[in-house]
Amino acid sequence: MPAFLSFLRPRRVSPAGVALIKQFEGCARRRADGLFAAYPDPGTGREPWTIGWGATGPDIGPDTVWTQAQCDARLEADIARHAAEVSKAIGKAPTSQHQFDALVSFHYNTGAIARATLTRLHVAGQHKAAAEQFARWVYAGGRILKGLVRRRMAEAALYRGE
DSSP: OOGGGGGGSOOOOOHHHHHHHHHHHOOBOBOTTSOEEOBOOTTTSSSSOBBBTTBOSTTOOTTOEEOHHHHHHHHHHHHHHHHHHHHHHHTTOOOOHHHHHHHHHHHHHHOOTTTOHHHHHHHTTOHHHHHHHGGGOOEETTEEOHHHHHHHHHHHHHHTTO
């Protein structure tokens, strides 16, 4: 594919981006039998139900149980889907691999890439201001969660290439 058409190629998350997502999602709720059980949203204590590496959706409820292989396969599929959504949201905006990885991690956790000021600033090339926007996304259930503060700091650092 000619270089000038490279924006048509689907972008992929690097190993560093996958590691960041895994670090903050964790593959939680391993049972004694080695399977993983779904759990309610940590911020609200209710929906959405989550399993494995932060997977949510209509196929996941309080009785959902998966193997490690199912958790890992869903992570791979979810990252690919979120990467495609980030690519669509940023269009042809110049984006480093670090920035892309941080945006995918952010979107994986929030689902907000299409509506976030962060995205608009990134597309406009205002990268310093975009990096500052990560810190606004630390609330769940109306309160600040320390885990989200840590995640957003890590995403902002990755976005800045640190």
